[in-house]
Structure formats: structure tokens, C-alpha cells
Amino acid sequence: MRDDSANSVLLVDDDPTLQDLLSTQLEEADFNAGQAENGIDGLVKLRDLIPTVIISDLQKPRMSGVEFISVVRWRFPSIPVIVLSGSIQRELPAEAKPDRWLRKGAQQIPELLQAVHDLARTTPDRAYIPQVISIPVRTRPGGAGYFVLTCRGCLRSFQVTSTPESKGGEQAATCVHCEARVPFLIEGSEPM
């Protein structure tokens, strides 16, 4: 049987009132509650904390809930996700399907706590949660003085200016979106 006191929930919502209300309720139910105000912030939090359950809303600045859930699904396929939404359930792309979908609001809290309890039981022990390892991204020197890297933390792409030193060996850039360190290797071919 799992010890619920070891369980943690990551709440991703930009409404501080709801965040505080939910955090209090979750902590009273013996969950550790972590908060993030948007999808990018959520991904940053996931570097330090692998939660048992993620609760996310859909409307967020900087990164939409759909994009956030897609990245979570890809990187942490076994962490259950609960979506809180003020609007009626709409079609989401297959890669962003939540485990549960609940209406946002204080009167939904008992139902939400029950869903967290149910899903927490299905989450594998966090030591076994597979996470995408930071292996170097392979890239080629760009002709225009830059190259494009895809961050494995947030799956977004960004440009890096190439310098004469940026040839050979493993190097690293900082993702402009989530500020993750992105190691990369320049492929060996000489430019034409």
C-alpha cells in the first residue's frame, strides 16, 4: 500500500486564489502541493519534483495547457494528468488527452481530491517513472550563421548563433523558452 504522505501534486494554474485554495485542501489530505503559474513554469518545476499527479488548467500565458500536457505526456508518460477547465469539454489532440477532466470551481474540490487519490494509486513509484534523458541534440552547421535546436525539456525550437568555436565536441545552449540546458553536437561535415 502506498504511503500518501509521500505523494505530491503539481498544480499548474495562473489563478492564485484557486491555487491557494487547492493547495490547502491537498495538504489537509496529506499531499505535498507544488505550484506553477503556467506551462513553462510547470516544466521548470518538473526538473526538481516528479509529482504523483499533475493538475493543470488549459488557459495559460506563455504556454497553453494543451502544449504543456503534450510535453508532459511525451516526457513523463506515466504521470496522471487532471485538467481543470471552466468551459465545456472540447476535443483535445490525442497527445494531450488528460486522465480526468473536471470543471474548475470550489464546489468541485471533493471530486478533485477523490480523483487525485484514485490516480495516485495508479502512479508507479517515482523511482520508476521514465524521464527523457538529456542526450545531446545533433545538429548541422547552418549556412546563415545560426542553427536550430529543439529543447528536450519543452520540445520547442530556438536558434543559436554559430561561432567559429562551435565546431566539434559537445556543447550546450540555454533554451530561450524554459531555460533548460540543451547539450548539442555539431555534425562533422564541412560546409559546401
Ligand SMILES: [Zn+2]
Ligand atoms: Zn526548453
